[in-house]
Amino acid sequence: MKKIVALNLVALAAMGMTAQANAYQAEINGAYMNMDNDVVDNDMYQVGGEFYVDGVQANSGPFVEAAFLDQATSLRASYLNNDTADVDGVVLGGRFVDKNSGLLFEADATTGDLEGYQVGLGMYIDTHSTITAQYYDQQDSAELASGYGVTYKNLMTNNNGTYFNMEASAQYLDNDFDEEFNSFEVAGDYYFNKMMGLGLNVAVNGGDIDSTEYGINGSMFLAQNVTLEASLTQEDFDDTNQDETSFLVGGKVRF
Structure with a gap:
Protein backbone atom coordinates (compact mmCIF):
# COMPACT_ATOMS: atom_id res chain seq x y z
CA MET A 1 0.00 0.00 0.00
CA LYS A 2 3.02 2.24 0.01
CA LYS A 3 3.37 5.12 -2.43
CA ILE A 4 6.68 6.33 -3.76
CA VAL A 5 6.95 10.06 -3.06
CA ALA A 6 9.22 12.11 -5.33
CA LEU A 7 12.18 13.81 -3.62
CA ASN A 8 14.78 16.13 -5.10
CA LEU A 9 18.40 14.94 -5.21
CA VAL A 10 19.70 18.11 -6.90
CA ALA A 11 18.10 20.95 -4.95
CA LEU A 12 21.40 22.79 -4.62
CA ALA A 13 21.44 23.26 -8.38
CA ALA A 14 18.54 25.68 -8.01
CA MET A 15 20.79 28.15 -6.19
CA GLY A 16 22.01 29.19 -9.62
CA MET A 17 18.57 29.25 -11.27
CA THR A 18 16.07 32.09 -11.62
CA ALA A 19 12.38 31.44 -10.99
CA GLN A 20 10.33 31.93 -14.13
CA ALA A 21 7.55 34.21 -12.90
CA ASN A 22 5.12 31.57 -11.63
CA ALA A 23 5.43 29.39 -14.77
CA TYR A 24 7.40 26.23 -15.53
CA GLN A 25 7.73 23.61 -18.28
CA ALA A 26 9.38 20.67 -16.50
CA GLU A 27 10.34 19.16 -13.14
CA ILE A 28 13.32 17.07 -12.10
CA ASN A 29 12.79 14.88 -9.04
CA GLY A 30 14.52 12.18 -7.05
CA ALA A 31 13.63 10.04 -4.05
CA TYR A 32 15.06 8.20 -1.08
CA MET A 33 12.82 6.01 1.06
CA ASN A 34 13.68 3.80 4.04
CA MET A 35 11.19 1.12 5.06
CA ASP A 36 11.83 -0.91 8.23
CA ASN A 37 9.47 -3.72 9.32
CA ASP A 38 11.59 -5.19 12.15
CA VAL A 39 12.67 -8.03 9.82
CA VAL A 40 14.03 -6.26 6.72
CA ASP A 41 15.41 -2.73 6.46
CA ASN A 42 14.74 -1.58 2.88
CA ASP A 43 16.50 1.30 1.12
CA MET A 44 14.78 2.54 -2.04
CA TYR A 45 15.74 5.24 -4.53
CA GLN A 46 13.95 7.06 -7.33
CA VAL A 47 14.98 9.69 -9.83
CA GLY A 48 12.94 11.06 -12.71
CA GLY A 49 11.34 13.97 -14.44
CA GLU A 50 8.07 15.28 -15.83
CA PHE A 51 7.55 17.44 -18.92
CA TYR A 52 4.40 19.58 -19.22
CA VAL A 53 3.29 19.85 -22.84
CA ASP A 54 1.79 23.34 -22.56
CA GLY A 55 3.70 24.43 -19.47
CA VAL A 56 2.15 25.16 -16.07
CA GLN A 57 0.91 28.50 -14.75
CA ALA A 58 1.23 28.74 -10.96
CA ASN A 59 -0.69 31.98 -10.49
CA SER A 60 -3.29 30.67 -8.04
CA GLY A 61 -3.28 28.23 -5.18
CA PRO A 62 -0.41 26.35 -3.50
CA PHE A 63 2.66 25.97 -5.70
CA VAL A 64 2.74 22.21 -5.04
CA GLU A 65 -0.78 21.92 -6.55
CA ALA A 66 -0.04 24.07 -9.62
CA ALA A 67 -0.22 21.28 -12.22
CA PHE A 68 -3.51 20.03 -10.75
CA LEU A 69 -5.09 23.50 -10.75
CA ASP A 70 -3.84 24.27 -14.26
CA GLN A 71 -5.23 20.94 -15.56
CA ALA A 72 -1.84 20.28 -17.11
CA THR A 73 -1.05 17.54 -19.63
CA SER A 74 2.33 15.88 -19.07
CA LEU A 75 4.75 13.07 -19.90
CA ARG A 76 6.88 11.50 -17.16
CA ALA A 77 9.64 8.96 -16.62
CA SER A 78 11.49 7.66 -13.56
CA TYR A 79 13.93 4.99 -12.44
CA LEU A 80 13.19 2.97 -9.28
CA ASN A 81 15.65 0.85 -7.29
CA ASN A 82 15.18 -1.27 -4.17
CA ASP A 83 18.75 -1.72 -3.00
CA THR A 84 17.94 -4.33 -0.34
CA ALA A 85 15.80 -6.60 -2.54
CA ASP A 86 18.08 -5.98 -5.56
CA VAL A 87 15.19 -5.11 -7.90
CA ASP A 88 14.74 -2.11 -10.16
CA GLY A 89 12.57 -0.80 -12.97
CA VAL A 90 11.79 2.12 -15.25
CA VAL A 91 8.38 3.81 -15.15
CA LEU A 92 7.01 5.62 -18.22
CA GLY A 93 3.71 7.44 -18.10
CA GLY A 94 1.70 10.55 -18.56
CA ARG A 95 -1.50 12.47 -17.93
CA PHE A 96 -3.85 13.99 -20.50
CA VAL A 97 -6.53 16.55 -19.65
CA ASP A 98 -9.12 17.93 -22.07
CA LYS A 99 -9.71 21.39 -20.62
CA ASN A 100 -12.92 21.87 -22.61
CA SER A 101 -14.72 18.84 -21.16
CA GLY A 102 -12.67 18.28 -18.00
CA LEU A 103 -12.02 14.63 -18.91
CA LEU A 104 -8.66 13.22 -17.83
CA PHE A 105 -6.71 10.06 -18.63
CA GLU A 106 -3.49 8.89 -17.03
CA ALA A 107 -1.32 5.79 -17.41
CA ASP A 108 1.99 4.38 -16.18
CA ALA A 109 3.90 1.29 -17.35
CA THR A 110 6.79 -0.28 -15.43
CA THR A 111 9.55 -2.40 -16.95
CA GLY A 112 12.28 -4.46 -15.33
CA ASP A 113 11.80 -6.44 -12.12
CA LEU A 114 8.55 -4.61 -11.30
CA GLU A 115 6.73 -5.13 -14.59
CA GLY A 116 3.15 -3.88 -14.71
CA TYR A 117 0.88 -0.98 -15.55
CA GLN A 118 -1.92 1.17 -14.23
CA VAL A 119 -4.48 3.35 -15.98
CA GLY A 120 -6.92 5.95 -14.71
CA LEU A 121 -9.95 7.65 -16.23
CA GLY A 122 -11.77 10.54 -14.59
CA MET A 123 -12.89 14.12 -14.83
CA TYR A 124 -12.67 17.54 -13.26
CA ILE A 125 -15.98 18.07 -11.47
CA ASP A 126 -15.06 21.75 -11.27
CA THR A 127 -11.81 23.73 -11.37
CA HIS A 128 -10.60 22.40 -8.01
CA SER A 129 -11.94 18.84 -7.66
CA THR A 130 -11.62 15.53 -9.53
CA ILE A 131 -12.86 11.96 -9.37
CA THR A 132 -10.84 9.18 -11.02
CA ALA A 133 -11.25 5.41 -11.45
CA GLN A 134 -8.09 3.28 -11.71
CA TYR A 135 -7.12 -0.23 -12.83
CA TYR A 136 -3.85 -1.87 -11.69
CA ASP A 137 -1.89 -4.85 -13.02
CA GLN A 138 1.44 -5.60 -11.33
CA GLN A 139 3.84 -8.50 -12.02
CA ASP A 140 6.93 -9.19 -9.96
CA SER A 141 9.12 -12.27 -9.62
CA ALA A 142 6.72 -13.97 -7.19
CA GLU A 143 3.15 -13.12 -8.15
CA LEU A 144 0.68 -11.23 -10.30
CA ALA A 145 -1.62 -8.76 -8.58
CA SER A 146 -4.44 -6.82 -10.19
CA GLY A 147 -7.29 -4.65 -9.03
CA TYR A 148 -9.11 -1.38 -9.25
CA GLY A 149 -9.76 1.77 -7.24
CA VAL A 150 -11.40 5.17 -7.13
CA THR A 151 -10.03 8.50 -5.86
CA TYR A 152 -11.70 11.83 -5.05
CA LYS A 153 -9.72 15.07 -4.61
CA ASN A 154 -10.92 18.55 -3.62
CA LEU A 155 -8.68 21.60 -3.11
CA MET A 156 -10.45 24.37 -1.22
CA THR A 157 -9.44 28.03 -0.92
CA ASN A 158 -10.00 29.81 2.39
CA ASN A 159 -10.65 33.55 2.78
CA ASN A 160 -7.46 34.17 4.78
CA GLY A 161 -5.02 33.08 2.06
CA THR A 162 -4.74 29.47 3.25
CA TYR A 163 -5.83 26.30 1.46
CA PHE A 164 -7.09 22.83 2.37
CA ASN A 165 -6.75 19.73 0.20
CA MET A 166 -8.92 16.69 0.91
CA GLU A 167 -8.55 13.27 -0.72
CA ALA A 168 -10.40 9.97 -0.25
CA SER A 169 -9.69 6.68 -2.00
CA ALA A 170 -10.76 3.03 -2.05
CA GLN A 171 -8.80 0.15 -3.59
CA TYR A 172 -9.28 -3.58 -4.16
CA LEU A 173 -6.53 -6.05 -5.20
CA ASP A 174 -6.15 -9.81 -5.58
CA ASN A 175 -3.20 -12.01 -6.55
CA ASP A 176 -2.27 -15.45 -7.93
CA PHE A 177 -2.62 -17.05 -4.48
CA ASP A 178 -6.33 -16.17 -4.24
CA GLU A 179 -5.57 -13.53 -1.63
CA GLU A 180 -7.70 -10.40 -1.56
CA PHE A 181 -6.86 -6.96 -0.20
CA ASN A 182 -8.83 -3.76 0.19
CA SER A 183 -7.86 -0.32 1.38
CA PHE A 184 -9.75 2.82 2.37
CA LEU A 222 12.59 27.56 -0.83
CA ALA A 223 11.78 29.50 -4.00
CA GLN A 224 9.06 29.24 -6.64
CA ASN A 225 11.08 26.56 -8.45
CA VAL A 226 12.51 24.55 -5.52
CA THR A 227 10.59 22.47 -2.99
CA LEU A 228 11.68 20.19 -0.16
CA GLU A 229 9.42 17.39 1.10
CA ALA A 230 9.37 14.83 3.90
CA SER A 231 6.97 12.17 5.17
CA LEU A 232 6.73 9.58 7.93
CA THR A 233 4.34 6.59 7.85
CA GLN A 234 3.60 3.90 10.44
CA GLU A 235 1.70 0.73 9.48
CA ASP A 236 0.38 -1.47 12.31
CA PHE A 237 -0.58 -5.05 11.37
CA ASP A 238 -3.45 -6.57 13.37
CA ASP A 239 -2.34 -10.23 13.45
CA THR A 240 1.38 -9.79 14.03
CA ASN A 241 3.87 -7.68 15.95
CA GLN A 242 5.71 -6.93 12.69
CA ASP A 243 4.90 -3.24 12.27
CA GLU A 244 6.41 -1.13 9.49
CA THR A 245 7.85 2.39 9.49
CA SER A 246 8.65 4.38 6.33
CA PHE A 247 10.56 7.64 6.12
CA LEU A 248 11.08 9.89 3.08
CA VAL A 249 12.90 13.19 2.50
CA GLY A 250 13.51 15.32 -0.57
CA GLY A 251 12.02 17.85 -3.02
CA LYS A 252 11.77 18.96 -6.69
CA VAL A 253 13.32 21.47 -9.08
CA ARG A 254 11.19 23.22 -11.72
CA PHE A 255 12.36 25.10 -14.79
Whole structure:
Protein backbone atom coordinates (compact mmCIF):
# COMPACT_ATOMS: atom_id res chain seq x y z
CA MET A 1 0.00 0.00 0.00
CA LYS A 2 3.02 2.24 0.01
CA LYS A 3 3.37 5.12 -2.43
CA ILE A 4 6.68 6.33 -3.76
CA VAL A 5 6.95 10.06 -3.06
CA ALA A 6 9.22 12.11 -5.33
CA LEU A 7 12.18 13.81 -3.62
CA ASN A 8 14.78 16.13 -5.10
CA LEU A 9 18.40 14.94 -5.21
CA VAL A 10 19.70 18.11 -6.90
CA ALA A 11 18.10 20.95 -4.95
CA LEU A 12 21.40 22.79 -4.62
CA ALA A 13 21.44 23.26 -8.38
CA ALA A 14 18.54 25.68 -8.01
CA MET A 15 20.79 28.15 -6.19
CA GLY A 16 22.01 29.19 -9.62
CA MET A 17 18.57 29.25 -11.27
CA THR A 18 16.07 32.09 -11.62
CA ALA A 19 12.38 31.44 -10.99
CA GLN A 20 10.33 31.93 -14.13
CA ALA A 21 7.55 34.21 -12.90
CA ASN A 22 5.12 31.57 -11.63
CA ALA A 23 5.43 29.39 -14.77
CA TYR A 24 7.40 26.23 -15.53
CA GLN A 25 7.73 23.61 -18.28
CA ALA A 26 9.38 20.67 -16.50
CA GLU A 27 10.34 19.16 -13.14
CA ILE A 28 13.32 17.07 -12.10
CA ASN A 29 12.79 14.88 -9.04
CA GLY A 30 14.52 12.18 -7.05
CA ALA A 31 13.63 10.04 -4.05
CA TYR A 32 15.06 8.20 -1.08
CA MET A 33 12.82 6.01 1.06
CA ASN A 34 13.68 3.80 4.04
CA MET A 35 11.19 1.12 5.06
CA ASP A 36 11.83 -0.91 8.23
CA ASN A 37 9.47 -3.72 9.32
CA ASP A 38 11.59 -5.19 12.15
CA VAL A 39 12.67 -8.03 9.82
CA VAL A 40 14.03 -6.26 6.72
CA ASP A 41 15.41 -2.73 6.46
CA ASN A 42 14.74 -1.58 2.88
CA ASP A 43 16.50 1.30 1.12
CA MET A 44 14.78 2.54 -2.04
CA TYR A 45 15.74 5.24 -4.53
CA GLN A 46 13.95 7.06 -7.33
CA VAL A 47 14.98 9.69 -9.83
CA GLY A 48 12.94 11.06 -12.71
CA GLY A 49 11.34 13.97 -14.44
CA GLU A 50 8.07 15.28 -15.83
CA PHE A 51 7.55 17.44 -18.92
CA TYR A 52 4.40 19.58 -19.22
CA VAL A 53 3.29 19.85 -22.84
CA ASP A 54 1.79 23.34 -22.56
CA GLY A 55 3.70 24.43 -19.47
CA VAL A 56 2.15 25.16 -16.07
CA GLN A 57 0.91 28.50 -14.75
CA ALA A 58 1.23 28.74 -10.96
CA ASN A 59 -0.69 31.98 -10.49
CA SER A 60 -3.29 30.67 -8.04
CA GLY A 61 -3.28 28.23 -5.18
CA PRO A 62 -0.41 26.35 -3.50
CA PHE A 63 2.66 25.97 -5.70
CA VAL A 64 2.74 22.21 -5.04
CA GLU A 65 -0.78 21.92 -6.55
CA ALA A 66 -0.04 24.07 -9.62
CA ALA A 67 -0.22 21.28 -12.22
CA PHE A 68 -3.51 20.03 -10.75
CA LEU A 69 -5.09 23.50 -10.75
CA ASP A 70 -3.84 24.27 -14.26
CA GLN A 71 -5.23 20.94 -15.56
CA ALA A 72 -1.84 20.28 -17.11
CA THR A 73 -1.05 17.54 -19.63
CA SER A 74 2.33 15.88 -19.07
CA LEU A 75 4.75 13.07 -19.90
CA ARG A 76 6.88 11.50 -17.16
CA ALA A 77 9.64 8.96 -16.62
CA SER A 78 11.49 7.66 -13.56
CA TYR A 79 13.93 4.99 -12.44
CA LEU A 80 13.19 2.97 -9.28
CA ASN A 81 15.65 0.85 -7.29
CA ASN A 82 15.18 -1.27 -4.17
CA ASP A 83 18.75 -1.72 -3.00
CA THR A 84 17.94 -4.33 -0.34
CA ALA A 85 15.80 -6.60 -2.54
CA ASP A 86 18.08 -5.98 -5.56
CA VAL A 87 15.19 -5.11 -7.90
CA ASP A 88 14.74 -2.11 -10.16
CA GLY A 89 12.57 -0.80 -12.97
CA VAL A 90 11.79 2.12 -15.25
CA VAL A 91 8.38 3.81 -15.15
CA LEU A 92 7.01 5.62 -18.22
CA GLY A 93 3.71 7.44 -18.10
CA GLY A 94 1.70 10.55 -18.56
CA ARG A 95 -1.50 12.47 -17.93
CA PHE A 96 -3.85 13.99 -20.50
CA VAL A 97 -6.53 16.55 -19.65
CA ASP A 98 -9.12 17.93 -22.07
CA LYS A 99 -9.71 21.39 -20.62
CA ASN A 100 -12.92 21.87 -22.61
CA SER A 101 -14.72 18.84 -21.16
CA GLY A 102 -12.67 18.28 -18.00
CA LEU A 103 -12.02 14.63 -18.91
CA LEU A 104 -8.66 13.22 -17.83
CA PHE A 105 -6.71 10.06 -18.63
CA GLU A 106 -3.49 8.89 -17.03
CA ALA A 107 -1.32 5.79 -17.41
CA ASP A 108 1.99 4.38 -16.18
CA ALA A 109 3.90 1.29 -17.35
CA THR A 110 6.79 -0.28 -15.43
CA THR A 111 9.55 -2.40 -16.95
CA GLY A 112 12.28 -4.46 -15.33
CA ASP A 113 11.80 -6.44 -12.12
CA LEU A 114 8.55 -4.61 -11.30
CA GLU A 115 6.73 -5.13 -14.59
CA GLY A 116 3.15 -3.88 -14.71
CA TYR A 117 0.88 -0.98 -15.55
CA GLN A 118 -1.92 1.17 -14.23
CA VAL A 119 -4.48 3.35 -15.98
CA GLY A 120 -6.92 5.95 -14.71
CA LEU A 121 -9.95 7.65 -16.23
CA GLY A 122 -11.77 10.54 -14.59
CA MET A 123 -12.89 14.12 -14.83
CA TYR A 124 -12.67 17.54 -13.26
CA ILE A 125 -15.98 18.07 -11.47
CA ASP A 126 -15.06 21.75 -11.27
CA THR A 127 -11.81 23.73 -11.37
CA HIS A 128 -10.60 22.40 -8.01
CA SER A 129 -11.94 18.84 -7.66
CA THR A 130 -11.62 15.53 -9.53
CA ILE A 131 -12.86 11.96 -9.37
CA THR A 132 -10.84 9.18 -11.02
CA ALA A 133 -11.25 5.41 -11.45
CA GLN A 134 -8.09 3.28 -11.71
CA TYR A 135 -7.12 -0.23 -12.83
CA TYR A 136 -3.85 -1.87 -11.69
CA ASP A 137 -1.89 -4.85 -13.02
CA GLN A 138 1.44 -5.60 -11.33
CA GLN A 139 3.84 -8.50 -12.02
CA ASP A 140 6.93 -9.19 -9.96
CA SER A 141 9.12 -12.27 -9.62
CA ALA A 142 6.72 -13.97 -7.19
CA GLU A 143 3.15 -13.12 -8.15
CA LEU A 144 0.68 -11.23 -10.30
CA ALA A 145 -1.62 -8.76 -8.58
CA SER A 146 -4.44 -6.82 -10.19
CA GLY A 147 -7.29 -4.65 -9.03
CA TYR A 148 -9.11 -1.38 -9.25
CA GLY A 149 -9.76 1.77 -7.24
CA VAL A 150 -11.40 5.17 -7.13
CA THR A 151 -10.03 8.50 -5.86
CA TYR A 152 -11.70 11.83 -5.05
CA LYS A 153 -9.72 15.07 -4.61
CA ASN A 154 -10.92 18.55 -3.62
CA LEU A 155 -8.68 21.60 -3.11
CA MET A 156 -10.45 24.37 -1.22
CA THR A 157 -9.44 28.03 -0.92
CA ASN A 158 -10.00 29.81 2.39
CA ASN A 159 -10.65 33.55 2.78
CA ASN A 160 -7.46 34.17 4.78
CA GLY A 161 -5.02 33.08 2.06
CA THR A 162 -4.74 29.47 3.25
CA TYR A 163 -5.83 26.30 1.46
CA PHE A 164 -7.09 22.83 2.37
CA ASN A 165 -6.75 19.73 0.20
CA MET A 166 -8.92 16.69 0.91
CA GLU A 167 -8.55 13.27 -0.72
CA ALA A 168 -10.40 9.97 -0.25
CA SER A 169 -9.69 6.68 -2.00
CA ALA A 170 -10.76 3.03 -2.05
CA GLN A 171 -8.80 0.15 -3.59
CA TYR A 172 -9.28 -3.58 -4.16
CA LEU A 173 -6.53 -6.05 -5.20
CA ASP A 174 -6.15 -9.81 -5.58
CA ASN A 175 -3.20 -12.01 -6.55
CA ASP A 176 -2.27 -15.45 -7.93
CA PHE A 177 -2.62 -17.05 -4.48
CA ASP A 178 -6.33 -16.17 -4.24
CA GLU A 179 -5.57 -13.53 -1.63
CA GLU A 180 -7.70 -10.40 -1.56
CA PHE A 181 -6.86 -6.96 -0.20
CA ASN A 182 -8.83 -3.76 0.19
CA SER A 183 -7.86 -0.32 1.38
CA PHE A 184 -9.75 2.82 2.37
CA GLU A 185 -7.79 6.03 2.89
CA VAL A 186 -8.52 9.64 3.76
CA ALA A 187 -5.91 12.40 3.62
CA GLY A 188 -5.80 16.12 4.22
CA ASP A 189 -3.23 18.85 3.57
CA TYR A 190 -3.35 22.31 5.13
CA TYR A 191 -1.40 24.95 3.21
CA PHE A 192 -0.44 27.91 5.40
CA ASN A 193 0.29 29.87 2.23
CA LYS A 194 1.32 29.10 -1.36
CA MET A 195 4.74 27.86 -0.28
CA MET A 196 4.26 25.64 2.79
CA GLY A 197 1.93 22.80 3.75
CA LEU A 198 1.43 20.05 6.32
CA GLY A 199 -0.63 16.89 5.79
CA LEU A 200 -2.03 13.85 7.59
CA ASN A 201 -3.42 10.57 6.26
CA VAL A 202 -5.07 7.43 7.65
CA ALA A 203 -5.64 4.16 5.77
CA VAL A 204 -7.52 1.04 6.90
CA ASN A 205 -6.44 -2.09 5.02
CA GLY A 206 -8.47 -5.31 5.09
CA GLY A 207 -8.91 -8.68 3.41
CA ASP A 208 -6.34 -11.41 3.96
CA ILE A 209 -4.03 -8.94 5.73
CA ASP A 210 -5.46 -6.37 8.14
CA SER A 211 -3.53 -3.24 9.04
CA THR A 212 -3.87 0.47 9.77
CA GLU A 213 -1.58 3.18 8.41
CA TYR A 214 -0.93 6.63 9.87
CA GLY A 215 1.12 9.24 8.07
CA ILE A 216 2.34 12.82 8.33
CA ASN A 217 3.98 14.82 5.55
CA GLY A 218 5.17 18.33 4.83
CA SER A 219 6.37 20.45 1.92
CA MET A 220 8.14 23.80 1.74
CA PHE A 221 9.21 25.88 -1.25
CA LEU A 222 12.59 27.56 -0.83
CA ALA A 223 11.78 29.50 -4.00
CA GLN A 224 9.06 29.24 -6.64
CA ASN A 225 11.08 26.56 -8.45
CA VAL A 226 12.51 24.55 -5.52
CA THR A 227 10.59 22.47 -2.99
CA LEU A 228 11.68 20.19 -0.16
CA GLU A 229 9.42 17.39 1.10
CA ALA A 230 9.37 14.83 3.90
CA SER A 231 6.97 12.17 5.17
CA LEU A 232 6.73 9.58 7.93
CA THR A 233 4.34 6.59 7.85
CA GLN A 234 3.60 3.90 10.44
CA GLU A 235 1.70 0.73 9.48
CA ASP A 236 0.38 -1.47 12.31
CA PHE A 237 -0.58 -5.05 11.37
CA ASP A 238 -3.45 -6.57 13.37
CA ASP A 239 -2.34 -10.23 13.45
CA THR A 240 1.38 -9.79 14.03
CA ASN A 241 3.87 -7.68 15.95
CA GLN A 242 5.71 -6.93 12.69
CA ASP A 243 4.90 -3.24 12.27
CA GLU A 244 6.41 -1.13 9.49
CA THR A 245 7.85 2.39 9.49
CA SER A 246 8.65 4.38 6.33
CA PHE A 247 10.56 7.64 6.12
CA LEU A 248 11.08 9.89 3.08
CA VAL A 249 12.90 13.19 2.50
CA GLY A 250 13.51 15.32 -0.57
CA GLY A 251 12.02 17.85 -3.02
CA LYS A 252 11.77 18.96 -6.69
CA VAL A 253 13.32 21.47 -9.08
CA ARG A 254 11.19 23.22 -11.72
CA PHE A 255 12.36 25.10 -14.79
